[in-house]
Amino acid sequence: MRNKSLSRKSGCLLMLSLCMSTAWAHHGGGTFDPNKCFAFKGTVRQVAWANPHAWLYVQVLKPAGTSELWGFEFGTVGGLSRAGFRPSDFAIGTKVSITAYANRDVAKHTASVTRLILPDGRDVAGAAVAGTAPAGAPPGAGAPPPGAGLPPGAGPPQLNTHCPDYK
Amino acid sequence: MSVRTGSVVAIVLLLSGAGCSAHKPGVQSASVSSQSTGSAVLGSTWADASKMPDLFSGMWMTFSGMVEGDESLNVPYTEKAQKYVDAWKPKRDIPYAQAGCTSPGLPIGMRAGPSKFSYSPGLISIYMQSVGHTRFIRMNQQQGKTSPKYYGNSVGHWEGDTLVIETKDFLPEVTFQYGVGKKGLPPLTTLGTANLGPPPGARPPGGAPPGGAGPAGLESLTKAIWGPHGEGMYMVERMRLADPQTLEVKLTIYDDTVWTKPYVAETRNYKRIQKGISEIGPFSGEPEEWVCTVSITSFDPKTNTYVDKDPEEMVKYLDSLGR
Numbered sequence: 001m002r003n004k005s006l007s008r009k010s011g012c013l014l015m016l017s018l019c020m021s022t023a024w025a026h027h028g029g030g031t032f033d034p035n036k037c038f039a040f041k042g043t044v045r046q047v048a049w050a051n052p053h054a055w056l057y058v059q060v061l062k063p064a065g066t067s068e069l070w071g072f073e074f075g076t077v078g079g080l081s082r083a084g085f086r087p088s089d090f091a092i093g094t095k096v097s098i099t100a101y102a103n104r105d106v107a108k109h110t111a112s113v114t115r116l117i118l119p120d121g122r123d124v125a126g127a128a129v130a131g132t133a134p135a136g137a138p139p140g141a142g143a144p145p146p147g148a149g150l151p152p153g154a155g156p157p158q159l160n161t162h163c164p165d166y167k
Numbered sequence: 168m169s170v171r172t173g174s175v176v177a178i179v180l181l182l183s184g185a186g187c188s189a190h191k192p193g194v195q196s197a198s199v200s201s202q203s204t205g206s207a208v209l210g211s212t213w214a215d216a217s218k219m220p221d222l223f224s225g226m227w228m229t230f231s232g233m234v235e236g237d238e239s240l241n242v243p244y245t246e247k248a249q250k251y252v253d254a255w256k257p258k259r260d261i262p263y264a265q266a267g268c269t270s271p272g273l274p275i276g277m278r279a280g281p282s283k284f285s286y287s288p289g290l291i292s293i294y295m296q297s298v299g300h301t302r303f304i305r306m307n308q309q310q311g312k313t314s315p316k317y318y319g320n321s322v323g324h325w326e327g328d329t330l331v332i333e334t335k336d337f338l339p340e341v342t343f344q345y346g347v348g349k350k351g352l353p354p355l356t357t358l359g360t361a362n363l364g365p366p367p368g369a370r371p372p373g374g375a376p377p378g379g380a381g382p383a384g385l386e387s388l389t390k391a392i393w394g395p396h397g398e399g400m401y402m403v404e405r406m407r408l409a410d411p412q413t414l415e416v417k418l419t420i421y422d423d424t425v426w427t428k429p430y431v432a433e434t435r436n437y438k439r440i441q442k443g444i445s446e447i448g449p450f451s452g453e454p455e456e457w458v459c460t461v462s463i464t465s466f467d468p469k470t471n472t473y474v475d476k477d478p479e480e481m482v483k484y485l486d487s488l489g490r
Binding site: 048 | 456465466
């Protein structure tokens with residue numbers, strides 16, 4: 001008996017992540033901590049438009065006015081291209097807001113992205129473009145937060161509110 | 168031409184025609200088979216392109232997980248392999264991970280992303296997008312003398328509606344799954360979900376594949392035992408369209424240095440991905456480039472640890488590329 005609607009939706013998301021992010025070979029999500037989700041703000045310092053994962057290097061702003069260099073992992077360049085993004089969208093100096101799961105090792109400033117918002121309001125989110133979901137994350141952790149798919153004219157998308165600001 | 172000569176000519180033609188169609192599989196006969204429409208040498212002419220089951224439109228993708236997860240499929244090990252298995256420590260992450268995302272070879276390459284089949288007379292090529300490499304299946308030919316290859320040497324032929332591919336002579340660099348171990352590592356400390364296949368218990372659209380549900384992705388990866396193969400290791404794949412959107416693939420691996428019997432993998436169903444047609448989502452079904460240029464976070468199965476490239480070093484490197 002086919003359970004088409006539910007399995008189709010989850011199949012779509014999973015399919016997207018498999019199809020677009022064939023980043024099997026080097027690691028799963030054990031690097032990143034599902035309990036350390038943060039909201040980051042900063043400016044782009046460099047872009048690695050590469051497979052198996054595209055990475056963005058960002059000077060992250062801290063409340064005291066200092067900044068730290070962080071690396072943020074996305075999905076494959078195929079997935080990003082398909083979602084309409086290009087390296088030029090992440091030009092050096094671009095101001096970005098990012099939600100991501102940080103490395104289990106606090107000394108390593110890397111994180112796996114669930115969502116990134118560009119200055120023009122475009123939002124890089126979804127299983128096709130997100131970084132590896134962290135080990136032990138609840139189902140759907142790599143998926144866009146509720147409300148991500150806003151209808152036109154609904155105003156700029158908001159980041160996950162349950163991820164505290166990175167300090 | 169007199170009637171008698173004409174009759175003789177006709178008889179000679181009839182006889183030669185009958186002789187031409189009596190070819191067995193495995194015999195190289197590209198030039199002769201143009202007169203044959205029998206399935207014995209299907210896959211040797213351009214005309215065969217429209218006669219073969221359509222493995223070529225769109226791309227194929229499986230949801231059954233990349234490794235074997237069903238312990239009941241384990242077969243007895245040789246003494247040497249049993250020692251290896253007894254000493255095996257479960258990996259925290261993908262057991263076949265290598266530096267720089269080196270391809271895990273077969274059968275993983277066919278399972279970790281979509282694949283595209285192409286045909287020209289005497290050759291079926293399979294582009295495995297998950298690794299960005301292509302397998303070459305020489306149709307209706309003998310193996311002959313082979314040299315070891317990453318994906319082995321493959322010959323294929325049709326048996327009715329089934330494409331049978333025999334592959335042998337693999338490079339020693341490639342490792343294979345011996346079976347499913349008794350214990351993995353607890354999921355909380357081990358694996359992510361997004362890129363590794365459906366979560367445990369997930370069903371592909373259209374229901375579970377025949378023979379039961381696919382292996383649980385997370386658990387399977389940490390329980391999988393991976394090891395070197397013997398020189399004589401070979402594989403037989405049997406592929407057929409279970410329906411126009413489903414390719415059923417059966418795989419048997421033979422290695423008498425590892426197992427005392429052939430290892431029969433779980434039958435896997437692949438779904439056709441084709442723009443506007445596939446029931447499983449809006450995909451173009453067109454192959455894409457996959458070239459691994461820099462692996463920034465990687466897992467080392469030998470030490471069961473993660474290695475991350477430092478952001479400062481990566482920025483220096485990217486600056487040096489002139490971006």
